[in-house]
Amino acid sequence: MPKALAFDVFGTVVDWRSSIIAELEKFGRRHGVDGDWPAMADRWRSGYAPAMHRVRTGELPWTRIDDLHRMILDELLAAAGISSLSEDDLDHLNRAWHRLDPWPDSVEGLTRLKNKFVITTLSNGNVSLLTNMAKRAGLPWDCVISAELFGHYKPDPEAYLGCADLLGLRPEELMLVAAHPSDLRAARGVGLQTAFVYRPREYGPDQPPPRLDDGEFDFTATDFLDLADQLGT
Amino acid sequence: MPKALAFDVFGTVVDWRSSIIAELEKFGRRHGVDGDWPAMADRWRSGYAPAMHRVRTGELPWTRIDDLHRMILDELLAAAGISSLSEDDLDHLNRAWHRLDPWPDSVEGLTRLKNKFVITTLSNGNVSLLTNMAKRAGLPWDCVISAELFGHYKPDPEAYLGCADLLGLRPEELMLVAAHPSDLRAARGVGLQTAFVYRPREYGPDQPPPRLDDGEFDFTATDFLDLADQLGT
Numbered sequence: 001m002p003k004a005l006a007f008d009v010f011g012t013v014v015d016w017r018s019s020i021i022a023e024l025e026k027f028g029r030r031h032g033v034d035g036d037w038p039a040m041a042d043r044w045r046s047g048y049a050p051a052m053h054r055v056r057t058g059e060l061p062w063t064r065i066d067d068l069h070r071m072i073l074d075e076l077l078a079a080a081g082i083s084s085l086s087e088d089d090l091d092h093l094n095r096a097w098h099r100l101d102p103w104p105d106s107v108e109g110l111t112r113l114k115n116k117f118v119i120t121t122l123s124n125g126n127v128s129l130l131t132n133m134a135k136r137a138g139l140p141w142d143c144v145i146s147a148e149l150f151g152h153y154k155p156d157p158e159a160y161l162g163c164a165d166l167l168g169l170r171p172e173e174l175m176l177v178a179a180h181p182s183d184l185r186a187a188r189g190v191g192l193q194t195a196f197v198y199r200p201r202e203y204g205p206d207q208p209p210p211r212l213d214d215g216e217f218d219f220t221a222t223d224f225l226d227l228a229d230q231l232g233t
Numbered sequence: 234m235p236k237a238l239a240f241d242v243f244g245t246v247v248d249w250r251s252s253i254i255a256e257l258e259k260f261g262r263r264h265g266v267d268g269d270w271p272a273m274a275d276r277w278r279s280g281y282a283p284a285m286h287r288v289r290t291g292e293l294p295w296t297r298i299d300d301l302h303r304m305i306l307d308e309l310l311a312a313a314g315i316s317s318l319s320e321d322d323l324d325h326l327n328r329a330w331h332r333l334d335p336w337p338d339s340v341e342g343l344t345r346l347k348n349k350f351v352i353t354t355l356s357n358g359n360v361s362l363l364t365n366m367a368k369r370a371g372l373p374w375d376c377v378i379s380a381e382l383f384g385h386y387k388p389d390p391e392a393y394l395g396c397a398d399l400l401g402l403r404p405e406e407l408m409l410v411a412a413h414p415s416d417l418r419a420a421r422g423v424g425l426q427t428a429f430v431y432r433p434r435e436y437g438p439d440q441p442p443p444r445l446d447d448g449e450f451d452f453t454a455t456d457f458l459d460l461a462d463q464l465g466t
Contacts, residue, residue: 066401118364118365118368120364126399126401127376127378127399127400128399128400128401128402130376131351131353131375131376131400132351134375134376135351135375141376142364142367142368142377143360143363143364143367143374143376143377144375144376144377145360148399149382166359166360166361166381167360167361167364168299168359168361169361
């Protein structure tokens with residue numbers, strides 16, 4: 001059994017897609033602009049991995065997710081011909097990522113898991129984003145750990161090993177919980193335990209199931225309640 | 234009004250002295266050794282500032298508090314002629330600093346303050362110490378920020394400014410809450426707001442009151458409930 005669980009956040013704990021679509025719709029109504037908000041939400045999210053890649057390869061200096069989200073947003077709004085927004089409005093919209101709603105099982109599942117394990121975030125989201133999100137959504141973290149603390153985005157090894165080190169644990173005493181096989185494989189590669197949680201609607205209604213090898217991860221769960229059952233808490 | 238409150242922990246949130254004396258007494262009973270446990274608690278604590286000073290001046294590389302506590306403990310036990318303890322026993326005793334009890338008003342006061350502000354630790358204690366302490370004592374932090382994240386102990390400016398930066402705030406939007414004027418003066422020197430909380434029994438029963446200039450800090454409170462009253466929450 002691990003001593004602590006580190007959770008990927010976007011997609012694993014919170015439903016970024018529905019939340020961002022709702023925020024964009026609200027934004028459109030407030031400013032009297034129309035748009036294909038689901039498509040814009042997907043493009044906003046899909047700009048994120050390439051932007052992080054530019055940081056990971058050193059093309060950009062360390063840049064927190066808030067600022068990467070803003071770079072992508074500015075491009076999307078320009079491409080959609082939406083202009084003349086105030087800086088306050090843009091900043092509020094960009095901080096939609098601080099206001100993501102959890103999956104229905106997240107708060108109850110984390111609360112159960114917290115009874116037996118130290119539970120922390122291990123997200124590429126910056127500390128203030130994760131802190132504001134948790135406060136609004138009632139996510140009961142024991143602590144808030146972010147790639148920002150290491151200056152290395154996942155899947156760089158420094159993020160996983162840095163998390164274990166901050167918690168005073170050996171890598172094998174820490175388990176990453178994530179909905180993304182690539183994240184889990186990188187964690188496993190540096191010695192962490194792994195738990196895959198299936199989030200079939202992360203990318204919308206018609207998403208193909210991820211391809212996993214049999215027994216590839218230490219645990220495979222349908223949601224956080226199932227994971228709590230399997231971990232005996 | 235600040236947007237977030239950062240709390241010094243040892244002495245401000247938790248009663249380290251009574252807790253450490255109780256842990257040393259328990260240790261003595263378990264191992265059948267006698268000692269002047271209050272004096273040893275005070276010496277353990279008083280070894281901490283000089284040890285941090287060696288890190289701050291570069292004489293020692295970055296060393297977390299757990300390891301500084303252990304260096305001091307080993308010297309104290311040797312001086313007291315207490316030997317032949319197992320590594321597990323020594324580690325358990327050293328982690329007494331992860332098991333400190335809060336002052337009677339701390340949990341209720343923090344819970345009230347959390348309704349209006351982001352509340353975080355800003356302690357020289359390492360992340361795992363602060364996380365374990367909070368979990369055991371029920372301290373409801375929104376996030377756990379430590380000098381360890383910056384490689385700089387308070388009162389180095391990097392600790393105060395780093396905390397504001399992680400929270401996405403300007404220094405003047407953050408308020409340090411502490412029982413120690415020297416900590417508050419360093420925070421004020423780099424632009425933070427300050428709240429002094431009087432903890433008359435931190436160092437035991439006969440402690441002289443600290444000397445403060447009139448109006449030196451933005452708030453002066455008798456405990457966290459008084460601070461919550463003054464901050465309107």
